Amino acid sequence: MTEQTNLVPVVEEPGEKNTRRAFLAAAGAAGLAYTAALAYPIYRYLASPAEMAMNATAVTEVTLKDAQKLPAGSVLMFKFGTAPAMLIHHADGRWVGLTAVCTHLGCTVQYEPQADRIHCACHGGVYNPYTGANVSGPPPKPLKLFKVAVSDTGVDVSRA
Amino acid sequence: MTSKIVYNWIDERLGLSELAAFARHKTVPVHSQSFWYYWGGISLFLFLVQCFTGVLLLVYYRPGAEAYESVRQITFVMHFGWLIRSAHAWSASLMIFSILVHMFSVFFMKAYRKPREFGWLSGMALLGIASVFGFSGYLLPMDELSYFATKVGLEIPAAIPFIGPAIASMLRGGLDVSEFTVQRFFALHVVVLPAIFLPLLGFHLWLVQRHGNAAPPSVEALPPSERKSMPFMPNFLRKDLAMWLIALNILALLASVFPWSLGKQADSLVPAPAGIHPEWYFMSPFEMLKLLGMIKWLQGESGEIVGILLFTLGIALWILIPFYDNKKESGQRARAAHYFGLLAVILLLATTAIGYWTIR
Numbered sequence: 001m002t003e004q005t006n007l008v009p010v011v012e013e014p015g016e017k018n019t020r021r022a023f024l025a026a027a028g029a030a031g032l033a034y035t036a037a038l039a040y041p042i043y044r045y046l047a048s049p050a051e052m053a054m055n056a057t058a059v060t061e062v063t064l065k066d067a068q069k070l071p072a073g074s075v076l077m078f079k080f081g082t083a084p085a086m087l088i089h090h091a092d093g094r095w096v097g098l099t100a101v102c103t104h105l106g107c108t109v110q111y112e113p114q115a116d117r118i119h120c121a122c123h124g125g126v127y128n129p130y131t132g133a134n135v136s137g138p139p140p141k142p143l144k145l146f147k148v149a150v151s152d153t154g155v156d157v158s159r160a
Numbered sequence: 161m162t163s164k165i166v167y168n169w170i171d172e173r174l175g176l177s178e179l180a181a182f183a184r185h186k187t188v189p190v191h192s193q194s195f196w197y198y199w200g201g202i203s204l205f206l207f208l209v210q211c212f213t214g215v216l217l218l219v220y221y222r223p224g225a226e227a228y229e230s231v232r233q234i235t236f237v238m239h240f241g242w243l244i245r246s247a248h249a250w251s252a253s254l255m256i257f258s259i260l261v262h263m264f265s266v267f268f269m270k271a272y273r274k275p276r277e278f279g280w281l282s283g284m285a286l287l288g289i290a291s292v293f294g295f296s297g298y299l300l301p302m303d304e305l306s307y308f309a310t311k312v313g314l315e316i317p318a319a320i321p322f323i324g325p326a327i328a329s330m331l332r333g334g335l336d337v338s339e340f341t342v343q344r345f346f347a348l349h350v351v352v353l354p355a356i357f358l359p360l361l362g363f364h365l366w367l368v369q370r371h372g373n374a375a376p377p378s379v380e381a382l383p384p385s386e387r388k389s390m391p392f393m394p395n396f397l398r399k400d401l402a403m404w405l406i407a408l409n410i411l412a413l414l415a416s417v418f419p420w421s422l423g424k425q426a427d428s429l430v431p432a433p434a435g436i437h438p439e440w441y442f443m444s445p446f447e448m449l450k451l452l453g454m455i456k457w458l459q460g461e462s463g464e465i466v467g468i469l470l471f472t473l474g475i476a477l478w479i480l481i482p483f484y485d486n487k488k489e490s491g492q493r494a495r496a497a498h499y500f501g502l503l504a505v506i507l508l509l510a511t512t513a514i515g516y517w518t519i520r
Contacts, residue, residue, distance in 0.1 A: 041239070041240035041243055041244070042216065042240070042244075044239035044240050045216065045219075045238055045239055045240045045241055045243075045244055046216075046219065047239070048237070048238040048239050048241070049238075051239070
């Protein structure tokens with residue numbers, strides 16, 4: 001335990017410079033590997049919900065039990081994977097399934113039966129409730145349509 | 161060049177060069193007992209690990225009625241959640257252990273003497289808060305063990321005459337350990353205790369800078385020319401950091417090889433599991449109270465009170481040591497203090513051993 005400061009100037013042999021460089025490189029690599037070994041579990045831990053959500057978005061079909069009883073002129077909001085979606089039963093009897101996420105900045109849109117339109121309250125975007133086409137306001141793209149199959153027990157909504 | 165300009169700009173405003181000059185002149189005594197100087201730093205490092213892993217657990221933990229379910233998710237659903245939780249639990253144990261080593265080394269080096277009384281007092285307060293950290297954190301998973309540990313632990317304040325039951329009910333948030341208890345222990349564990357602990361820790365570390373490391377009396381008796389020291393920067397710091405790295409490796413090994421388990425969800429109708437016992441750092445005080453309760457004339461409720469009183473008296477004597485072992489010359493008092501320390505170590509080890517021995 002008798003340590004003194006090392007004040008003796010280090011005299012390097014010609015070959016010593018290489019071993020020293022090699023040592024520093026190895027130490028640096030070991031340090032990086034160590035840091036990565038610490039950081040990797042932390043990253044995976046924090047990324048867990050995002051990963052689970054990614055798995056959920058891989059869903060291609062959702063069955064809405066008893067949704068065939070939805071009265072005409074009304075809407076059913078549901079989750080397709082993790083994203084909000086809407087099933088509209090129009091007054092004329094047509095069934096339409098759409099994503100409910102505004103293509104402008106991601107707010108959840110609303111079906112308005114009186115005005116016969118889909119409206120986004122955030123920035124006033126308007127969509128066609130039959131095709132999902134962006135009609136007016138800022139939305140740059142239409143809402144995506146789903147395939148809809150109505151049966152006696154429920155409604156199947158699947159990716160088009 | 162730019163870095164020089166930036167440094168000067170900041171230096172003029174914050175006085176970095178004064179700090180650098182201070183760091184350059186800081187030295188650490190070198191003698192046969194220098195090894196014990198690392199334990200304060202190790203405790204500090206493990207506390208930082210606690211802050212870091214604690215915040216990570218906070219990302220998914222939900223106090224209240226969902227507490228158990230959220231810890232189950234952390235342990236079994238989130239990637240590496242078991243490891244983060246295990247590291248937090250192991251690091252808590254290691255931190256208490258290293259604080260105890262630090263405390264006893266300070267005690268036997270008589271580093272609590274003038275001018276370091278506040279260092280001793282703040283250190284004792286930090287240890288006290290650390291054990292409350294341990295006690296409150298233990299409940300948060302809300303499994304069988306946490307439920308019964310908290311139930312039993314709160315019987316101690318409940319034994320205080322007159323006001324005890326009210327204090328216990330206040331801490332519990334009701335007459336039994338429930339989701340209200342988890343919720344308030346959570347507030348205590350992540351807000352109240354850190355808010356007290358951090359400034360106190362700052363004070364403790366500032367005192368260490370102000371007074372430097374204390375050398376044991378035998379070294380202090382030497383003439384200055386015979387005392388050895390090493391510069392803090394970079395020699396001691398380098399060794400300090402090496403110790404931190406060793407501590408981190410030991411922690412990583414323990415946390416991954418012996419992952420902290422999660423018991424069944426707490427249920428007041430299910431009897432306590434066989435072999436249930438307190439965490440090792442609470443084993444000794446529990447065993448002491450149990451042994452005191454066994455003495456014939458101490459039996460019954462009044463025995464419990466006498467036990468707590470004796471115990472409190474011992475702790476008070478321990479905390480106040482700088483005020484009655486204050487003479488530089490090693491006289492009778494210094495020797496008495498030394499024996500008191502030895503007695504404390506032996507009591508602690510013996511009661512812990514008996515505690516583990518008699519687990520049924």
